[in-house]
Amino acid sequence: MLRKRHRILYLGPEGPRGHSLLVPVVAAINFFLFIVTMYVNDCPAHRRSSSGSCTLPSLGRLSFEPLFDNPLFGPSSSSLSKMGGISSETVAGKHQIWRPFSCIWLHAGVFHMIVDLISLLFVGIRLEQEFGCVRVGCIYFLSGIGGSLFSLLFIENRVSVGSSGALFGLMGAVVAEIVPNWSKHEGKCPTFATLGVIALLLFIIGLFPHIDNFSHIGGFLFGTMLGYVFFIRPHFDWSKYPMAPHNRITDFTIDSSRKMCKMFLWVVIVVLLAVLYLVFMVLAFRGVNGNDHCSWCRSFSCAPSSHWNCGGGSNSHSICKYMIRGTTMLLTCESNQRSQIYSGTFSLSSIKEFCDELCS
Incomplete structure (x- = not known):
């Protein structure tokens, strides 16, 4: 069969196309840093009374903050900030330019980490087996940074962490690879159904404190464009085969013109990516507040509730x-x-x- 059928999230009968090393290592580092964050947090040290007691105090220094402060079973916002979480105060106020990268290694709580890491292993390993660690790593980290920069326009002084923006970047890359090559892929419906379930879970978790749905949006936006840049496949050239179903000259002409169109679009997307990174970086480090132009955006990042503390500006809860x-x-x-x-x-x-x- 001349036309090769591709699978991304679902493997073909020949099994995996390659090995995966980067994604498991990233997942292991994320898990290790969560343990370190809980150790640094040391909830019993700053909560001495029953009214402000830690959750699961039997864990000792690794016990969680009260559920009102962190309903995801995790550390305090100050500990997340100390470990590298982002907020407008630290990035725009103190110009700590490393935080949009450091925050993608952290998680707000046990539930957040479990959903993120399971989704990362499921999506990331398949992509790395198909496209290699270099391209998948570039998409993961660049889309994570882009999502962090975008979320800085909306989180105000609330601390935000998570690798969800980078994960959404990988999912956007899957979409960018499948759609232009629709006829070459098998299992498209199960793939999109899986991505939809993961996106829904991450959106729901994004309504809790210390997590930001705007990083998900930004990560998906950057990941989709990065996916086209790094996952582009050359069009199949039927003219190389004697059993080609159409005229060789015609097929070669069509193939060449499509390659030129793809290359032109590739250049446009690369330039657009550079412009977006620059614009979001300037806006983030200037402390521009997108909530001034969007009345519902605060609730989209952290749904107000009597069960938890969202923190943030004057129109939200304080921490x-x-x-x-x-x-x-x-x-x-x-x-x-x-x-x-x-x-x-x-x-x-x-x-x-x-x-x-x-x-x-």
Whole structure:
């Protein structure tokens, strides 16, 4: 059979086309850094009372923050920021240009990490077997950075982390490879169904604190363009075969013209990618706030709820640390580092009110 059929997420009867090393290594590093983040967080050290107790305190230093602060079973926002999470304060205010890269190695909690790593292994290993570690690695890291830069326009002073933007970049690359070569692929419907399920799960998780759906959008945008750049396949040239079904000269002409069109589009996309990276970088480091032009964008990144604290600007919840001893509470706002001592009995709603007042 002259025309070769391709599979990306679903292997053919011949099995894997190659080996995968990069994706498992990246997944292992992500898991290791989550353990390091929990160790650095050290929840019992800054929560001494039952009202502010850690989740699963039996884990000791690796125990999780209270579910109001982090419903995904993970560290505090200050620990995520210390490990390399992004926020407008650290990137635009302190010009820490390494954070859009460092944040893609971190995860907000156990649930976030499990979904991300399982999806990465499923999608990434298949892609690496098909296209190699160099091209897949370039798409993964470049789309992750692009997603981080895009999310900086909307997260304000809320800390955001995660490799989901890079994962969405890989999924965008799959779409960019399949659509132009539609007739050459088998298993297209199962592939798109799988990508849809993964995207839905990541979108739902993106509504929780410390994760940002705008990084998913940015990662998919960059990944789609990068996929066309790195996954481009030459058009099949029937003129090389004596059993070609059509006239050789005609097929050669069609093949050459298609190659020229693909090359022109490739150059346009490369230039567009460079422009988008530059624009998003300038906007992010200038601290431009996209929420000023979008009234619903804050809810798209972190859905407001009485069960968790979204943090952020004046129109969202504030993030505070509190320590209660008897009838005295020490409250510290994480965004401006202001502290104040309160006396009395405290409910969760009253702590939130004091926190909003202290951070305003």
